[in-house]
Amino acid sequence: MNDSKRQQNLHAGEKKEKKRKWYSLIDKIWSTTNLELAFYDVKKNRGSHGVDKVTIKEYEMELEHNLRVLQKSLKDKTYRTRPVRRVYIPKVDGTQRPLGIPTVQDRIVQAAVKRKLEPIFEEKFLDCSYGFRPNRSAHMAIEKIRKDLMDGFTFVIDADIKTYFDTIPHEKLIALVKEEVVDGSVLSLLQQFLKSGIFENGIVHESKHGSPQGGVISPLLANIYLHPLDELMTSRGHRLTRYADDFVICCRSRKGAERVLKSVKKLLEDELGLIVHPEKTKIVDNMKEPFTFLGYTFNRGFWHKPSEKAIKKFKDKIKKVTRRNLTVNLEQFIKHRVNPIIRGWGRYFGIGFSAKIFKELDSWIRRRLRMIQLRSWKKIKKLHKELRKSKWEGELPKLRMNRWRSSKTPPVHFALSNKWFSERKLVFLIDIHKELHTQGE
Numbered sequence: 504m505n506d507s508k509r510q511q512n513l514h515a516g517e518k519k520e521k522k523r524k525w526y527s528l529i530d531k532i533w534s535t536t537n538l539e540l541a542f543y544d545v546k547k548n549r550g551s552h553g554v555d556k557v558t559i560k561e562y563e564m565e566l567e568h569n570l571r572v573l574q575k576s577l578k579d580k581t582y583r584t585r586p587v588r589r590v591y592i593p594k595v596d597g598t599q600r601p602l603g604i605p606t607v608q609d610r611i612v613q614a615a616v617k618r619k620l621e622p623i624f625e626e627k628f629l630d631c632s633y634g635f636r637p638n639r640s641a642h643m644a645i646e647k648i649r650k651d652l653m654d655g656f657t658f659v660i661d662a663d664i665k666t667y668f669d670t671i672p673h674e675k676l677i678a679l680v681k682e683e684v685v686d687g688s689v690l691s692l693l694q695q696f697l698k699s700g701i702f703e704n705g706i707v708h709e710s711k712h713g714s715p716q717g718g719v720i721s722p723l724l725a726n727i728y729l730h731p732l733d734e735l736m737t738s739r740g741h742r743l744t745r746y747a748d749d750f751v752i753c754c755r756s757r758k759g760a761e762r763v764l765k766s767v768k769k770l771l772e773d774e775l776g777l778i779v780h781p782e783k784t785k786i787v788d789n790m791k792e793p794f795t796f797l798g799y800t801f802n803r804g805f806w807h808k809p810s811e812k813a814i815k816k817f818k819d820k821i822k823k824v825t826r827r828n829l830t831v832n833l834e835q836f837i838k839h840r841v842n843p844i845i846r847g848w849g850r851y852f853g854i855g856f857s858a859k860i861f862k863e864l865d866s867w868i869r870r871r872l873r874m875i876q877l878r879s880w881k882k883i884k885k886l887h888k889e890l891r892k893s894k895w896e897g898e899l900p901k902l903r904m905n906r907w908r909s910s911k912t913p914p915v916h917f918a919l920s921n922k923w924f925s926e927r928k929l930v931f932l933i934d935i936h937k938e939l940h941t942q943g944e
Contacts, residue, residue: 621637664780731774830881
């Protein structure tokens with residue numbers, strides 16, 4: 504039986520649970536069905552190994568046995584989490600974001616806990632929260648902000664919580680979980696996840712606070728911890744839009760925004776023990792200056808487009824895969840290396856006012872691919888052959904096939920035209936933009 508069919512059968516076998524205060528939940532977490540579904544969740548999200556160096560593929564080779572052993576350890580209360588493996592990923596501004604990668608087994612347990620906790624907390628979460636929740640997306644958050652701006656709420660609190668995931672106080676987080684779940688075994692598991700430690704450069708560092716980014720359950724815990732902010736803002740009628748720890752609040756006036764920001768700081772700093780970043784948190788009159796949220800820059804209360812950072816990050820990705828010294832089968836290269844990047848970025852940023860940007864990026868991508876094709880042909884005779892086939896009427900050019908400037912010459916544009924790239928199924932950003940805007944009409 505393939506994975507997809509197996510998962511369908513497992514889902515069908517799960518019983519719906521009535522809402523109540525959850526005193527007994529652990530048996531539902533370590534049920535065979537839940538653990539197996541949790542494994543498939545982990546497998547779907549992929550990811551690398553933890554400190555034990557066991558990969559998802561290796562764990563799956565003896566899946567039934569491994570899950571049976573894991574289930575027994577959860578039943579016997581002998582299960583212990585391993586420290587997370589510290590890795591760093593580069594950010595656009597040149598700094599690095601720390602991630603903590605749990606072992607595959609720990610990710611399965613986190614996924615199993617998340618599968619049972621998430622429906623409980625979804626019943627209390629509010630509409631202003633969009634990040635890492637079922638059936639909610641960044642696009643929905645962006646549309647919500649646009650609506651607020653167009654309604655005249657153009658004074659925007661652009662807030663930033665300093666190192667949010669690393670500073671969440673454990674005791675206060677567990678207290679918020681206890682409002683819905685009081686099963687001691689489940690709370691004990693959560694404590695283990697939070698205090699598992701961080702393995703870096705051969706040393707295990709103690710986890711005194713925070714929930715490491717990279718853990719399966721971290722986004723849910725982050726949403727639970729910021730739920731009081733959602734409640735406070737909603738109860739006072741303020742227009743909050745939150746995506747995990749990123750949020751903006753749209754107000755009608757600067758004075759109103761200043762009052763709201765004071766109450767936000769009081770809640771986050773005095774009650775939740777977090778730090779509102781003093782340099783990065785500001786009030787913006789969006790009719791006069793832009794602000795950026797979820798990669799989009801909003802301007803003049805209506806216009807939104809990809810931010811400069813988002814464009815740079817995209818171009819860096821394309822540059823990385825389209826090195827000019829490559830010699831490849833361009834059609835296969837486009838299909839497997841270039842198109843996936845274009846599709847993902849284009850579908851995320853295509854809902855904005857980005858037609859001009861997309862056309863410029865399309866032109867730039869084609870130029871890089873022309874350079875790769877020239878390099879792959881090596882000899883100018885192949886370019887001449889393509890020109891004759893395309894019915895070029897001018898003089899056959901003499902140019903160097905490995906020079907960047909050659910990729911912008913008229914003969915190369917004629918031979919490797921936009922139609923030529925379409926025939927090789929290169930995805931154009933502008934086509935994605937047109938498709939998304941047609942759907943939205």
